[in-house]
Amino acid sequence: MVIIQNSIHDLSVNEDDLSCILQRVVKELGNGESELLVRLVDKAEIQNLNKVYRYKDKSTNVLSFPSDLPIEIDENILGDVVICTEVVLKESIEQHKSFNNHFMHMAVHGTLHLFGYDHIDTKDAQKMANLERKILAKIGINNPY
Numbered sequence: 112m113v114i115i116q117n118s119i120h121d122l123s124v125n126e127d128d129l130s131c132i133l134q135r136v137v138k139e140l141g142n143g144e145s146e147l148l149v150r151l152v153d154k155a156e157i158q159n160l161n162k163v164y165r166y167k168d169k170s171t172n173v174l175s176f177p178s179d180l181p182i183e184i185d186e187n188i189l190g191d192v193v194i195c196t197e198v199v200l201k202e203s204i205e206q207h208k209s210f211n212n213h214f215m216h217m218a219v220h221g222t223l224h225l226f227g228y229d230h231i232d233t234k235d236a237q238k239m240a241n242l243e244r245k246i247l248a249k250i251g252i253n254n255p256y
Contacts, residue, residue: 113137116150121196123210124151132215132250133222137189139246140226145187147225149194149218157195172198173217175224192221208255212247216255219246 113130129149137147152160158170165174177190194217203213223239230236244254 112146114146114148116148118156119151119153119196121151123196123200124214125211129215129218133218135249136219136222136246142187142189142226145189147189147222148191149221150191151194151196154195154197157193157198160193170195170198172202173221175221177225189222189225192218192225194218194221212252212255215250215252216243216247219243 113133115126115130117124117126133147133149137145154170157174158168160174161171162168164176172195174193175190176193178188194214196214199214199217200210202208203210206213220239220243223242228235228239228242230239240256244256247253247255
């Protein structure tokens with residue numbers, strides 16, 4: 112189940128589409144019965160989260176927080192994806208992309224982090240980018256890179 116928390120009441124995001132797309136991604140990656148929380152936040156909140164958890168005092172587009180529930184608790188919770196729509200909008204303009212396509216890319220990107228994908232080294236980054244391209248193509252979004 113995908114839960115959307117739009118704490119900033121941003122109407123530029125189609126929450127139903129977002130939920131459906133991420134539910135398909137979660138299902139395709141073999142965790143269809145799990146819970147995923149997506150929070151839409153402003154620049155101040157994402158900057159604070161980035162500072163506290165990544166020691167980077169700046170805003171960013173997306174952060175992922177895997178669930179840290181003990182194994183004894185029988186809940187299938189993937190974690191949280193936090194997206195700053197202000198940053199995504201700014202990036203989409205700078206990169207000459209549609210807001211929706213860039214936003215969906217960031218949502219998929221953040222979700223893949225919850226499945227253990229990362230881009231720290233070149234090999235892992237290529238693997239993650241290839242999977243992002245494959246997922247985005249299925250929903251009609253061209254290569255974002």
